Amino acid sequence: MRRCNTPGEKRGLWRVAEPGPAINPIEQFELSRVLPITIGAHHYDISITNSAIFMVVIAALTLWLMSMTARGSVGVPGRLQSLGEMAYEFVEGMVRSAAGDSGMRFFPLVFTIFMFIVLANLIGFFPYSFTVTSHIIITVALALIVFFTVIVVGIKEHGLHFFKLFVPSGVPIYILPLVVAIEIISFLSRPLSHSVRLFANMLAGHITLNVFGGFVVMLLAAAATTTKLIAILPFIMTIGLDALELLVAFLQAYVFAMLTCMYLNDALHPGH
């Protein structure tokens, strides 16, 4: 996450007129082409961006962590191995409690999603890094994967019986159309809430951190010593917010994976 921006850039949203570094809290989310690539006659842009690089880093980290875990030749697990085992058992408990034992065949999906989000959120804490999950396209893609998995698996497993998901039992026939409409809206709203929640939490958290971090930079850039001293206040606030963000980073990954399990549970047991 970038704390400050080099002065003299053309973006003017939060430009500070005074001398000193200009703070732009949105700038940290900007995509940049690291390796510009276009294909086809219409020059479709498939450039390698900073976002793509961080996604590769996340995947590589996950792979590395899990392969360190899976080596398993040591009787007493080391730090990395226990970390990997903890992650595995955490997700396993989540899948079993929310989707039952039959939900365990979706363990790879849930584990991948969880590791991806939790690492993306945590990597975002490093200065100058990029938070992949603060882009809605990423969270929407994840949410739609879950959404369509639920539909495809549900129809494959249960056929038309899957649509009983929208028809709760024990509802009088005369309000059934209304209830079905509400259930369908409720079902369709899932990918939206699923993706927006994660995206909004990460975006808002990083902007808040950046704004408070920016206060520190701006105050320190001031000439008077008393003004410099005031910089302690936003600095303390930044530390507190960092702790909160750490909680949110983990929690939102947990919530996302948890809801994935619950939605998959609907695909496996649409009866209720």
Place this chain on the structure above:
Amino acid sequence: MPTNDDDEALKARRDRLAADLKGRQPKKQPSAPLSPGDKSAASAWSMGTKAGSEFVAAVVVGGAIGYALDYVAHTRPAFTIVFFLLGVVAGVWNVIRTTSPKGG
């Protein structure tokens, strides 16, 4: 007029129903099997973001469906109004489902 017998019967029935209800209520788990971050603040935060986003999402999706139907049928604003309201209902229903204890 209720007689004494009716009162007795009603009381017995009430007791039976209360006992039945008690049996049906989900037992409180002594500790959640997962979520190491499950301090009350953490779960309250996750519950809050869940409930809030699910309400808003349902309203937005309801409104969007209505708007799309209007766009296709040239009936603006009829479907938008109806589906917006349905979206609000679905949102409240989402929140109730999210916040009520499991199995309820």
